Amino acid sequence: MSFLQSLTDRERVFDFLIPASSPVDVRHGPILYLEDVTVSFDGFKAINDLNLTIDDGELRCIIGPNGAGKTTMMDIITGKTRPDRGSVWFGSRHNLLAMNEPDIASLGIGRKFQKPTVFEALTVFENLELAMAADKRILPTLTARMTGETRDRIEEVLVTIGLTELRQRPAGILSHGQKQWLEIGMLLMQRPRLLLVDEPVAGMTEQEMERTAELLTGLAGKGKQSVVVVEHDMGFVRSIARTVTVLHQGSVLAEGSMDQVSNDPKVVEVYLGADPDEEAA
Numbered sequence: 706m707s708f709l710q711s712l713t714d715r716e717r718v719f720d721f722l723i724p725a726s727s728p729v730d731v732r733h734g735p736i737l738y739l740e741d742v743t744v745s746f747d748g749f750k751a752i753n754d755l756n757l758t759i760d761d762g763e764l765r766c767i768i769g770p771n772g773a774g775k776t777t778m779m780d781i782i783t784g785k786t787r788p789d790r791g792s793v794w795f796g797s798r799h800n801l802l803a804m805n806e807p808d809i810a811s812l813g814i815g816r817k818f819q820k821p822t823v824f825e826a827l828t829v830f831e832n833l834e835l836a837m838a839a840d841k842r843i844l845p846t847l848t849a850r851m852t853g854e855t856r857d858r859i860e861e862v863l864v865t866i867g868l869t870e871l872r873q874r875p876a877g878i879l880s881h882g883q884k885q886w887l888e889i890g891m892l893l894m895q896r897p898r899l900l901l902v903d904e905p906v907a908g909m910t911e912q913e914m915e916r917t918a919e920l921l922t923g924l925a926g927k928g929k930q931s932v933v934v935v936e937h938d939m940g941f942v943r944s945i946a947r948t949v950t951v952l953h954q955g956s957v958l959a960e961g962s963m964d965q966v967s968n969d970p971k972v973v974e975v976y977l978g979a980d981p982d983e984e985a986a
């Protein structure tokens with residue numbers, strides 16, 4: 706590629722645009738890489754030689770029966786649980802096993818737990834504002850200049866999560882689904898590189914599930930976020946999944962398209978049963 710062509714290459718991230726504190730080399734390769742990771746609790750291997758690679762901009766669904774190790778895997782990525790052995794890398798530069806939880810979060814790894822934890826007495830707008838204020842990377846001296854930028858970012862996020870109309874309403878009046886979207890929005894305020902989302906559609910109406918599918922598929926993409934979704938609802942997984950990883954007994958049992966994994970006899974045997982859509986949560 707010529708220099709002139711490279712200037713117009715929208716995928717290209719110029720070195721000088723990557724802040725000094727920038728977390729990851731987002732220009733190529735996998736964004737998350739787990740190799741031979743094992744963790745035991747009282748001698749029981751919850752994660753057993755786990756290998757997993759997530760590409761930049763990918764939307765990956767992780768499924769698996771209860772106790773397969775999905776939550777433990779997320780805990781390892783975010784630094785909450787230390788594995789006994791193995792390696793976990795974010796981009797090509799960051800050894801996550803050498804970092805603590807806050808440092809991992811500040812690299813741009815955001816986690817959304819199953820239950821929404823928005824501040825109910827604050828407005829939707831204020832919740833987003835607070836999420837930005839929690840970003841320790843913003844220097845106090847830049848605050849005045851950041852205010853306008855923060856407002857713009859909030860507007861942008863409100864559109865993404867579909868809550869523009871409700872911006873001045875207290876978060877307490879939102880439906881369950883809307884609270885989940887607001888919480889995803891709060892993570893987006895910090896422009897994460899990787900979002901880990903735990904059972905996003907549990908307790909949602911059909912309509913909310915459809916909207917969540919649109920939201921998550923829209924978030925993933927090159928130059929945007931990579932999204933890892935752990936979900937039990939097979940209908941939902943089918944509606945968003947490109948690549949599905951099936952965990953079983955702490956290892957990857959199968960990986961591929963939803964059709965590939967749901968026709969894999971190993972998966973049928975341990976998890977999906979005869980009809981994947983009838984899988985119990």
Ligand SMILES: Nc1ncnc2c1ncn2[C@@H]1O[C@H](COP(=O)(O)OP(=O)(O)OP(=O)(O)O)[C@@H](O)[C@H]1O
Pocket residue numbers: 746747751769770771772773774775776777778
């Ligand atoms: N802190 C812990 N101490 C002891 N055992 C644990 C601990 N955390 C997880 N485990 C065990 O490790 C295994 C994997 O649990 P994990 O919660 O990761 O599974 P999961 O796939 O997320 O399950 P679910 O779908 O039910 O949430 C389970 O057998 C669980 O009981």
